[in-house]
Amino acid sequence: MNVKIKNLPVIALGIILLLTAIIYSNTFFNGFVNFDDNILIYNNDSLKLPLSDLIGLYFKEQFAGHYHPLTMIMYSLEFKLFGANAMYYHIIKLVTHLINIVLVYVLFREITSEYYTALLVSVLFAVNPMNVEAVAWISALGTTLYSLFGLASVISYIYFLKKDNNKLFLLISIFFFLCSVLSKSSAIVIPLLLILISYYIRRKINKNLIFSLLPFFLLSIIFGVIALLSASSFGSLELADSDAEGVERFWLACYSVVFYIWKLFLPLDLSAIHFMPEKSNGFLPLVFYISPLIILLLILVIYRVKKIRKDLVFGSLFFLINIILVIHIIPVGNTLVAERYSYAASPGIFFILVILLKYIFQKKISFSGSVPVFIMIIAGYTAFCSVLTWNRNKVWENGVTLYADVVRKYPDKCHGYRGLGNALMERGETNKAIKFFNRSVQLRPNADAYYSRGIAWKKIKNYDYSIRDLKHAIELKPDYGKYYYERAVIFMKIKKYPQAIIEYKNAIEKGFDNFFVYYNLGNTYREIRKYEEAILMYDRTIEKNPGFSDVYNNRGITKYFMKDFVGAINDYNVTINLDNDFADAYYNRGVARYSINDTDGACDDWLIASDLGHLNAEKILKRYCK
Numbered sequence: 001m002n003v004k005i006k007n008l009p010v011i012a013l014g015i016i017l018l019l020t021a022i023i024y025s026n027t028f029f030n031g032f033v034n035f036d037d038n039i040l041i042y043n044n045d046s047l048k049l050p051l052s053d054l055i056g057l058y059f060k061e062q063f064a065g066h067y068h069p070l071t072m073i074m075y076s077l078e079f080k081l082f083g084a085n086a087m088y089y090h091i092i093k094l095v096t097h098l099i100n101i102v103l104v105y106v107l108f109r110e111i112t113s114e115y116y117t118a119l120l121v122s123v124l125f126a127v128n129p130m131n132v133e134a135v136a137w138i139s140a141l142g143t144t145l146y147s148l149f150g151l152a153s154v155i156s157y158i159y160f161l162k163k164d165n166n167k168l169f170l171l172i173s174i175f176f177f178l179c180s181v182l183s184k185s186s187a188i189v190i191p192l193l194l195i196l197i198s199y200y201i202r203r204k205i206n207k208n209l210i211f212s213l214l215p216f217f218l219l220s221i222i223f224g225v226i227a228l229l230s231a232s233s234f235g236s237l238e239l240a241d242s243d244a245e246g247v248e249r250f251w252l253a254c255y256s257v258v259f260y261i262w263k264l265f266l267p268l269d270l271s272a273i274h275f276m277p278e279k280s281n282g283f284l285p286l287v288f289y290i291s292p293l294i295i296l297l298l299i300l301v302i303y304r305v306k307k308i309r310k311d312l313v314f315g316s317l318f319f320l321i322n323i324i325l326v327i328h329i330i331p332v333g334n335t336l337v338a339e340r341y342s343y344a345a346s347p348g349i350f351f352i353l354v355i356l357l358k359y360i361f362q363k364k365i366s367f368s369g370s371v372p373v374f375i376m377i378i379a380g381y382t383a384f385c386s387v388l389t390w391n392r393n394k395v396w397e398n399g400v401t402l403y404a405d406v407v408r409k410y411p412d413k414c415h416g417y418r419g420l421g422n423a424l425m426e427r428g429e430t431n432k433a434i435k436f437f438n439r440s441v442q443l444r445p446n447a448d449a450y451y452s453r454g455i456a457w458k459k460i461k462n463y464d465y466s467i468r469d470l471k472h473a474i475e476l477k478p479d480y481g482k483y484y485y486e487r488a489v490i491f492m493k494i495k496k497y498p499q500a501i502i503e504y505k506n507a508i509e510k511g512f513d514n515f516f517v518y519y520n521l522g523n524t525y526r527e528i529r530k531y532e533e534a535i536l537m538y539d540r541t542i543e544k545n546p547g548f549s550d551v552y553n554n555r556g557i558t559k560y561f562m563k564d565f566v567g568a569i570n571d572y573n574v575t576i577n578l579d580n581d582f583a584d585a586y587y588n589r590g591v592a593r594y595s596i597n598d599t600d601g602a603c604d605d606w607l608i609a610s611d612l613g614h615l616n617a618e619k620i621l622k623r624y625c626k
Helices: 008-029 037-042 051-060 069-082 086-112 115-127 129-136 138-162 167-183 185-200 207-234 247-265 286-304 306-326 346-364 367-395 399-409 414-426 430-443 447-459 463-476 481-493 497-509 515-527 531-544 549-561 565-578 583-595 599-611 617-624
Strands: 335-337
Touching (some): 008 086, 008 115, 069 167, 086 129, 115 346, 138 167, 167 207, 247 286, 399 414, 430 447, 447 481, 531 549, 549 565, 549 583, 583 599, 583 617
């Protein structure tokens, strides 16, 4: 492969990037999916807060079981720039993937000094369908983002080693590592990668090297503890659909390793969810017990191939280090494996594939004479993966297409039907959604399915059925505060205010500390004319979300009923400062101003409210204003 075109690597990398952009271009027409996108983005009220408040919020607190402030700040910036236009989120996801392709190329060029090996690893990483979940799913931004910063950190550390321990590169590496762990806690394994790469490029483990790694390990420990606390507080460390303990975790871990390797080589039959296995007479499926033998066989192959053993060990450890946190040594929920978990690890497997192909051709045939065949194999596999990736992107078009695919792959699992029902409900097809919720409950009566069906009944105003399903959900999951909150909302709709107050308080007691609980509790107190209690709840709402304009308007209404007209006007002023198109606030301020004989001010407010479309403003203008 002695090609003498000087710029060939750059041109080839450009072609890889162009190919990747083309095969992922159909994601630009995809929307959001009700697979965490609803939690992180389009139903995430916190994104509406000022950016300065959000930065403080996300650095201080975990969100949905994860501490990833940089990722959440990225979502905040995207939301403020693009609102709920999913196309721009997909474009940004693709940009992060393209940058990662370049970084993978640079990494393997630096450690192998072979442009062609680096290019081949890059193209396999670029187009493999196993990476679709990480790239096409908006909520997986943390995966591509931590990989980006992690790769940048590793490359900077290599430059530190190669440039006579230049401290500037070490500081840059530490900075990127910090950005990586702030994007996703999976980055805490990067110090192990740095040791592996130091070994591979033949750097001795001495005192200077150990000292250079200390900051990385210190940060890893800190963010590892934070990640465990965040996951524990959210319940992510519970194996919801499995009682696997001890030796069974070993079988799960071995199967997970084999699964990722196999799917990266032959990426067929992919799914957004891969469920925990069903036991038969207390035993896992046979493939789980065979998996350790497959791993032993792979180790034996690596041991026997002495000439490329070091390369194979490096690729294997690169892969294993990157997935070690998600192979059920530590329980991680009710899914067995997730395709996005292999994103950062996959270059290790692709490196092994390239090395093995080169070895086979070099051993069996004169390598220079077999270049066309070698290129044809790589090109054919790349084309195969590109077509699969293009088609897999379509599955992520919306929640209905995504969960319909899950149902096809796992027709006997309840979760897919519930997700499909939720997606249909978001589209307004509530009656159709109920049929899928019924199937979910039929397959396995569970709190989440009852809850979703309860919300569906609420949407079509069948409140009795809704209360019944939410009761079942609470019986199955009595410590989940959101169920109490939703039942309180229904009690409020049917004007059963004492029951609503009890349920709102239950929701708070069970840890559902959302600002909307206090806001609605305040509204309920106002309805039964307990104004002082209402004010206290509105104050608590403001403490939790000072940018929520509605609460100031409603507190103003309450103060008006308490004859505190000046206090009411002050609250309406805040409401209007936060949202100058809030027609009700202008109308209400006008009423309060009229009550203190400020007729001119009242008429000005009613005129603005009328212009904004308030129904009563025009009538009151004609009656009180000349």
